[in-house]
Amino acid sequence: MTEKHEYGEYPDKTLYIPGPTEVREEVIAEMAQPMFGHRMDRMTDLYTTVVEDTKEFLGTDNDVIVLTGSGTEFMESSMLNLVDESVLVTTCGSFSERQANVAERLGKDVDTLEYEWGRAVKPEDVREALEGSDGEYDAVTCVMNESSTGVRNPIEEIGDVVADYPETYFVVDAVSALGGDYVDIDSHGIDVIFTSVQKAFAMPPGLAVCVVSDEAYEREVDKDSASWYGGFQRSLDYYDRKGQTHSTPAIPVMLAYRKQMKHMLDEGHDARDERHREMADYTREWAREHFEMFPEEGYESRTVSCIENTRGIDVAATIEAVSEEYDMVFANGYGSDLGEETFRIGHMGEHDVESVRALTDAIEDVADL
Numbered sequence: 001m002t003e004k005h006e007y008g009e010y011p012d013k014t015l016y017i018p019g020p021t022e023v024r025e026e027v028i029a030e031m032a033q034p035m036f037g038h039r040m041d042r043m044t045d046l047y048t049t050v051v052e053d054t055k056e057f058l059g060t061d062n063d064v065i066v067l068t069g070s071g072t073e074f075m076e077s078s079m080l081n082l083v084d085e086s087v088l089v090t091t092c093g094s095f096s097e098r099q100a101n102v103a104e105r106l107g108k109d110v111d112t113l114e115y116e117w118g119r120a121v122k123p124e125d126v127r128e129a130l131e132g133s134d135g136e137y138d139a140v141t142c143v144m145n146e147s148s149t150g151v152r153n154p155i156e157e158i159g160d161v162v163a164d165y166p167e168t169y170f171v172v173d174a175v176s177a178l179g180g181d182y183v184d185i186d187s188h189g190i191d192v193i194f195t196s197v198q199k200a201f202a203m204p205p206g207l208a209v210c211v212v213s214d215e216a217y218e219r220e221v222d223k224d225s226a227s228w229y230g231g232f233q234r235s236l237d238y239y240d241r242k243g244q245t246h247s248t249p250a251i252p253v254m255l256a257y258r259k260q261m262k263h264m265l266d267e268g269h270d271a272r273d274e275r276h277r278e279m280a281d282y283t284r285e286w287a288r289e290h291f292e293m294f295p296e297e298g299y300e301s302r303t304v305s306c307i308e309n310t311r312g313i314d315v316a317a318t319i320e321a322v323s324e325e326y327d328m329v330f331a332n333g334y335g336s337d338l339g340e341e342t343f344r345i346g347h348m349g350e351h352d353v354e355s356v357r358a359l360t361d362a363i364e365d366v367a368d369l
């Protein structure tokens with residue numbers, strides 16, 4: 001039985017977990033405004049700005065939905081909107097396994113293409129699975145950045161494979177990747193790609209973003225079992241008619257979103273990408289000097305490094321001591337299996353090499369490396 005733990009006073013900690021991540025002060029301040037109605041013109045101004053800026057930042061001509069909720073909402077609704085019967089779910093860690101679980105719960109016929117945790121999904125295996133399927137799959141799903149294992153899957157190549165099967169839609173969970181790891185959405189047959197804003201967008205949690213192709217939008221036309229809340233058509237039609245959301249959004253978070261997205265546009269996607277690459281390179285180098293990287297070589301994430309605890313340090317105690325002494329928080333390995341076997345550093349959003357180095361210095365000090 002969970003007991004009440006009264007909320008109290010807490011020191012600020014710098015976040016290096018795989019999300020939520022650090023949010024800029026001026027973005028946090030943006031949320032402290034008097035409310036306005038979600039059917040006022042002001043809301044149209046806010047939502048259309050947010051949507052169009054997001055399209056520009058992501059460099060896509062596809063439609064964008066910004067919905068109140070977390071990324072998992074689009075895991076569920078993309079299954080409801082696109083999958084009549086069967087789906088091929090590629091799994092290589094916790095979040096891709098969640099996608100399979102979501103689809104099973106919705107009564108879909110789920111085939112999995114499974115990889116050991118730490119390994120990446122291979123396009124040639126997806127091709128083989130599709131070749132043997134007689135075009136039966138309504139969709140193939142893949143997680144771009146497995147935050148549980150620090151693997152970056154080659155979704156561009158996988159998308160090119162799925163594109164050879166026009167009746168099969170390609171759904172990408174890009175939570176913890178988009179905003180720090182560029183993907184050319186429109187060139188690789190990606191029908192649906194979604195993220196949560198508390199990751200590499202560096203915003204407060206509360207909104208999820210989904211980019212939807214024309215084909216995926218049309219696909220839902222045929223369906224009477226599509227999601228209401230996460231229905232692509234409901235959101236996009238409402239946007240077309242009114243420039244607003246179909247139901248009341250988390251207005252404070254959307255105000256923060258507007259502010260942060262302007263900042264992301266100012267920085268530019270190339271520069272943001274480059275900064276994330278530098279952080280990932282730095283962290284990998286540090287990890288290889290003291291430990292090993294957990295993911296299969298060549299598939300390491302650009303936003304979350306999962307480090308194999310080859311020295312057998314006490315991960316939980318190190319996290320605790322770094323938090324106490326340096327007010328910085330990084331993450332243990334995912335779940336009970338990887339909890340002490342690995343640890344994870346989220347280098348995403350507004351961090352840079354200097355701030356990541358501050359963390360690795362702290363770990364070196366505490367763990368006596």
Ligand SMILES: Cc1ncc(COP(=O)(O)O)c(C=O)c1O
Pocket residue numbers: 018019070071072073095143145146147148173174175176196
């Ligand atoms: C790859 C991936 N997918 C999905 C999720 C779930 O996102 P949310 O908690 O925003 O629903 C996460 C969260 O960490 C994630 O890392």
